Amino acid sequence: MQAKRLLKVLAVSSAAALLAAACSSSTSSESSAPAESSAPAAESSAAPESSMPAEESSAPAVEVPGGPAYAGPVGAGEGQVNILAWPGYVEDGSTDPAVDWVTSFEEETGCQVNLKTFGTSDEAVKLMQGGGWDVVSASGDATLRLIYGDNVQPLNPDLVPSYADIYEDLKLQTHNSVGGVPFGVPHGRGANLLMWNTDTVTEPLDSWAATFEADSPYAGAVTAYDSPIFIADAAVYLMATQPELGITDPYSLDRTQFDAAIALLEQQKALVGEYWSDYTKALQAFVSGTTAVGTTWQVIANLAEAEGGNVEAVKPIEGATGWSDTWMIAKDTPNINCAYLWLDHIASPEVNAAATEWFGEAPSNALSCELTADADHCTKYHAGDTAYWEDVYYWNTPTAACIDGRTDVECVPYSEWGTAWAALRSS
Amino acid sequence: MTTTTSPPRGGFGYRHPSLRLAGLLTAPMAWLVVVYLGSLAALFLTAFWTVDDFTGQLVREFTLKNFQQVFTNPAYLSAMLRTLSIALLVTLISLVLALPLSFFMARVANPRWRPLLVALVLTPLWASYLVKVYAWRSMLQPETGVLAWFLDPLGLNSPGYGYIGIVITLTYLWLPYMILPIYAGLTRLPNSMLDASADLGAKGGRTFRSVVMPLVFPSIVAGSIFTFSLSLGDYITAQIVGGKVTMLGNIVQTTYVTNLPFAAAVATIPVVIVLLYLFAVRRSGALDNL
Numbered sequence: 001m002q003a004k005r006l007l008k009v010l011a012v013s014s015a016a017a018l019l020a021a022a023c024s025s026s027t028s029s030e031s032s033a034p035a036e037s038s039a040p041a042a043e044s045s046a047a048p049e050s051s052m053p054a055e056e057s058s059a060p061a062v063e064v065p066g067g068p069a070y071a072g073p074v075g076a077g078e079g080q081v082n083i084l085a086w087p088g089y090v091e092d093g094s095t096d097p098a099v100d101w102v103t104s105f106e107e108e109t110g111c112q113v114n115l116k117t118f119g120t121s122d123e124a125v126k127l128m129q130g131g132g133w134d135v136v137s138a139s140g141d142a143t144l145r146l147i148y149g150d151n152v153q154p155l156n157p158d159l160v161p162s163y164a165d166i167y168e169d170l171k172l173q174t175h176n177s178v179g180g181v182p183f184g185v186p187h188g189r190g191a192n193l194l195m196w197n198t199d200t201v202t203e204p205l206d207s208w209a210a211t212f213e214a215d216s217p218y219a220g221a222v223t224a225y226d227s228p229i230f231i232a233d234a235a236v237y238l239m240a241t242q243p244e245l246g247i248t249d250p251y252s253l254d255r256t257q258f259d260a261a262i263a264l265l266e267q268q269k270a271l272v273g274e275y276w277s278d279y280t281k282a283l284q285a286f287v288s289g290t291t292a293v294g295t296t297w298q299v300i301a302n303l304a305e306a307e308g309g310n311v312e313a314v315k316p317i318e319g320a321t322g323w324s325d326t327w328m329i330a331k332d333t334p335n336i337n338c339a340y341l342w343l344d345h346i347a348s349p350e351v352n353a354a355a356t357e358w359f360g361e362a363p364s365n366a367l368s369c370e371l372t373a374d375a376d377h378c379t380k381y382h383a384g385d386t387a388y389w390e391d392v393y394y395w396n397t398p399t400a401a402c403i404d405g406r407t408d409v410e411c412v413p414y415s416e417w418g419t420a421w422a423a424l425r426s427s
Numbered sequence: 428m429t430t431t432t433s434p435p436r437g438g439f440g441y442r443h444p445s446l447r448l449a450g451l452l453t454a455p456m457a458w459l460v461v462v463y464l465g466s467l468a469a470l471f472l473t474a475f476w477t478v479d480d481f482t483g484q485l486v487r488e489f490t491l492k493n494f495q496q497v498f499t500n501p502a503y504l505s506a507m508l509r510t511l512s513i514a515l516l517v518t519l520i521s522l523v524l525a526l527p528l529s530f531f532m533a534r535v536a537n538p539r540w541r542p543l544l545v546a547l548v549l550t551p552l553w554a555s556y557l558v559k560v561y562a563w564r565s566m567l568q569p570e571t572g573v574l575a576w577f578l579d580p581l582g583l584n585s586p587g588y589g590y591i592g593i594v595i596t597l598t599y600l601w602l603p604y605m606i607l608p609i610y611a612g613l614t615r616l617p618n619s620m621l622d623a624s625a626d627l628g629a630k631g632g633r634t635f636r637s638v639v640m641p642l643v644f645p646s647i648v649a650g651s652i653f654t655f656s657l658s659l660g661d662y663i664t665a666q667i668v669g670g671k672v673t674m675l676g677n678i679v680q681t682t683y684v685t686n687l688p689f690a691a692a693v694a695t696i697p698v699v700i701v702l703l704y705l706f707a708v709r710r711s712g713a714l715d716n717l
Contacts, residue, residue: 122683228685273670273671274588274669399480410480415685418684418689419496422503422682422693423500426502426503426506427501427505
């Protein structure tokens, strides 16, 4: 009996241990605590700023969140910089020995780079709110949350020499500035494209109608991006098809406009085979043909072609949503010099070319196009093609104060986009 | 003859039993109270707050809005019922599969093979959760997946991605947690009881119903707690093989950054369901025998 009881105890406890292991493996990607090594060192607050004038008269003219911008000048580095970035934005050669723009930075400036990557904008916001990070590469649906949440500081463009060469149509946009004060350096941009599998879709498409209209011949094989921000994609389509709604910015929707977008998404749901948020899943579904048509990223289209999938991707006539990422500096960073040095480094033509080419997006620096490994990179990604970007609506954070400038109505805030999306997906 | 009375032997802990107990239990109790109950309390408290419409920041003001929203919107209610039915179905299928399997392992197979059989049941648990779910994704793939390949000659189609896909995948994931406790329960079933039942004229079926079942019932309950609660909280499986189908966990995942209080209100539901389940089980007396 004793042995059997022991066996039972062993069985139950091993089951419990495995249970714990299973639970932790499914949540490990969400761990938000910065690694110990990447926490800012205590002594770094003693920045070598004594040699320079502390306050300059270049205070911003408008009252903006985040306090005044760093007056500079940028002095010697504090020894380290803690960076939060999208995967592929900060490469030190560990992914591919040839892909490395961190080592040179560390050697030139003495700033040791401590990196953590994130998978979604929401994760980035949570991590920044937790503190301990000096610099973040934020997409437009995170930037305003960080600005108004007082997590980041305004940028002093004079301290970032590379800023002068950034494309003008990327500067001072609604997602990266407040009242004419810039909050970061633009990194790269891309559009969310319409992709289809040419085995199932024989005629080339040029409209989102194939994914939204009830009579779409691809019912059951349509895919859509599984995030509240996708409501804006429906709004972009409505801008073209229902002009009477008066939508001018897909991220500032009043109640009527928002309800129309949700109704369109309800109609789309009947056509959808599956939603995606994990890009490997979308890739596999497109290559295998399970998904015939739907929204995608350029990088997925490239990988699908590389894997031998018969796919094609375009920006439809209605325009598209897209992203424009911005390097921002945390409000209370103790490593301000290293942060500015990093911003100038990552925006410099060589590094900007390498980083955006590696990721598969259009560079932000006009001089980068000369330096890409693929001479056609800028043409393929429409880097300086201002007309191309005119109907690309970069991800932004919807707030109750309409970001398109309307003051006579209240817009639907992002918290409600979230619950509406959850309800749409649950019904 | 003289007897000397010497003080009792033993160290400091032996002489101070209460301190010994404190030393033994402080760490685990602190972990339980602070980390486990503390986070549950924080979750519950957050569910009564709201977020600012302009900054998206948390506003610590008491409101019942979130719960109201969860329980009045038919979409969330249907997600709740769907999640509950998936968890129940997974538990039921696991039970149906686990009973004969563990009976074979515990009573029929040569005792020398038992450790090997247990190890075989455990092997899937050594692989990563994600790897297993992605494996099921390719197996469930409509038309070209392994399942479609097997079912095609029978004139059937692969269930594809959706409700059935989720149930199959979750059953695969959690089945070992059902087999192990039932196996443990069956191994400690005394042979004499089965002999006595046979001596009194009971056939196999009657013995199973009147002798085996009552004795292994606590083990079944233990297994069902694992399969039920693990299924109830899952969201990654639904994301990968669920197609359009979502579970409660997906709602939490979609809203936890943009609207933390709402996500907390949704997350409270499975906790309450599991507590109710544990309470019902306790009433039946099954937990006393664990």
